[in-house]
Amino acid sequence: MTTTAALRVEGLGVRYGALVALEGVSWEVQPGELLGIIGPNGAGKSSCYEAVTAMVARQGRVFLGGMDVTEVPPYGLAGRGLKRAFQQNAFFDDLSVLDNMMAVLGGVAYSGLLASIVTPRAAARRRDEAARFAAGQLERFGVPAAYHALSPKEIPYGVQRMLSIALAFGDGAEVLMLDEPAAGLGGEDMARLVALLSDLKKEGVALVVIEHHMDLIMAVANRICVLDLGRQLALGLPSEIQHDERVLEAYLGRKQ
Numbered sequence: 001m002t003t004t005a006a007l008r009v010e011g012l013g014v015r016y017g018a019l020v021a022l023e024g025v026s027w028e029v030q031p032g033e034l035l036g037i038i039g040p041n042g043a044g045k046s047s048c049y050e051a052v053t054a055m056v057a058r059q060g061r062v063f064l065g066g067m068d069v070t071e072v073p074p075y076g077l078a079g080r081g082l083k084r085a086f087q088q089n090a091f092f093d094d095l096s097v098l099d100n101m102m103a104v105l106g107g108v109a110y111s112g113l114l115a116s117i118v119t120p121r122a123a124a125r126r127r128d129e130a131a132r133f134a135a136g137q138l139e140r141f142g143v144p145a146a147y148h149a150l151s152p153k154e155i156p157y158g159v160q161r162m163l164s165i166a167l168a169f170g171d172g173a174e175v176l177m178l179d180e181p182a183a184g185l186g187g188e189d190m191a192r193l194v195a196l197l198s199d200l201k202k203e204g205v206a207l208v209v210i211e212h213h214m215d216l217i218m219a220v221a222n223r224i225c226v227l228d229l230g231r232q233l234a235l236g237l238p239s240e241i242q243h244d245e246r247v248l249e250a251y252l253g254r255k256q
């Protein structure tokens with residue numbers, strides 16, 4: 001049986017001037033699977049992330065649900081189901097947490113001005129429904145109701161991280177990409193993140209997670225791509241990666 005990968009990259013490469021930050025990287029992720037991308041500092045993980053979503057000039061090809069989207073600009077990818085978290089804490093601080101969520105839900109959440117003048121009651125009802133939907137999404141992503149009326153900058157750091165994932169996911173995604181979602185998280189928040197990622201997998205979302213924390217990746221990844229000095233050092237099951245000599249050497253054998 002062949003299945004169409006949710007996301008596939010072929011021969012991805014990134015150069016910054018003379019520096020080859022990434023070269024010859026190829027992997028795929030199936031619906032309901034999590035691909036972990038790991039590697040030492042400077043390995044090319046973030047460049048890979050930016051390359052997939054066309055945020056940098058790059059070589060190679062990108063396929064979304066079997067369709068070649070190499071020429072699709074970054075803003076066209078979200079509508080095709082590829083969502084990514086932007087830099088952490090990219091919130092509207094003047095809006096409440098709930099309004100941040102409603103803003104990314106866009107058309108789903110906001111009824112038009114005209115509608116609110118012509119049919120104010122129906123518009124108000126739609127807005128209430130939208131607010132309930134947004135609140136439900138937030139809770140599902142680990143942002144409790146007690147924080148919804150606050151500004152994002154007033155909520156704990158761990159919850160901000162979950163909020164940024166909720167905002168990236170919006171009203172749904174075929175593929176969700178996260179760059180170091182666990183950065184700065186403590187044990188309890190980390191456990192919540194693992195549970196969320198597992199839930200998303202069960203719902204059939206394909207996840208690409210770049211991460212420094214080996215424990216987290218080993219706990220949730222179906223397959224792992226190891227980058228080192230811009231090259232794809234290994235691609236395999238977590239159990240294979242853990243015992244791969246080249247990987248051990250890249251992580252342990254070289255002083256960083």
Ligand SMILES: Nc1ncnc2c1ncn2[C@@H]1O[C@H](COP(=O)(O)OP(=O)(O)O)[C@@H](O)[C@H]1O
Pocket residue numbers: 016019021039040041042043044045046047048
């Ligand atoms: N915008 C940039 N301009 C020049 N060099 C960059 C830029 N971004 C990253 N690099 C370099 O590319 C290499 C890979 O970086 P990066 O993709 O950020 O690695 P990682 O995320 O694995 O730490 C590093 O040598 C880094 O210094």
Ligand SMILES: [Mg+2]
Pocket residue numbers: 045046047
């Ligand atoms: Mg990085």
